[in-house]
Amino acid sequence: MNLVSIRIITANTESLVKFYEQITGITAIQYTPDFAELKTSTTTLAIGSTRTLQFFGGESVAQAAQNRSAIIEFLVDDVDQEFDRLKNVLSPYIVQEPTTMPWGNKSMLFRDPDGNLVNFFAPITKESVEKFATKQE
Structure with missing residues (x-):
């Protein structure tokens, strides 16, 4: 599957x-x-x-x-760079500015115009980087 x-x-x-x-x-x-x-x-x-x-x-x-339960997640190269690129566009939609999560990803959360949660994240710890190594473009 x-x-x-x-x-x-x-x-x-x-x-x-x-x-x-x-x-x-x-x-x-x-x-x-x-x-x-x-x-x-x-x-x-x-x-x-x-x-x-x-x-x-x-x-x-x-x-x-x-939707109030699902998060649409995008693996990106650099969360801070994406935040800088999009902060003017996303300013009314930002839920969480770039933050390091306990599981080893840097993440920023925002809502789309329909209110769906979107996460741009990048692995930053060794374990997280290894986990996602085969999933990046």
């Missing part, structure tokens, strides 16, 4: 696609106005509009901007 994609359901696809393109530097593949994907070497972040829920059984299946 292999995790290949995480999908965010949103009421504003265009805004969320632009946000993730800006923070990741990845150009989304926009298949339709209601569905786009940002592909990395290890997984895909899909963004679908609430209109796509009709294919899965209707709007009761998922609700846009209601």
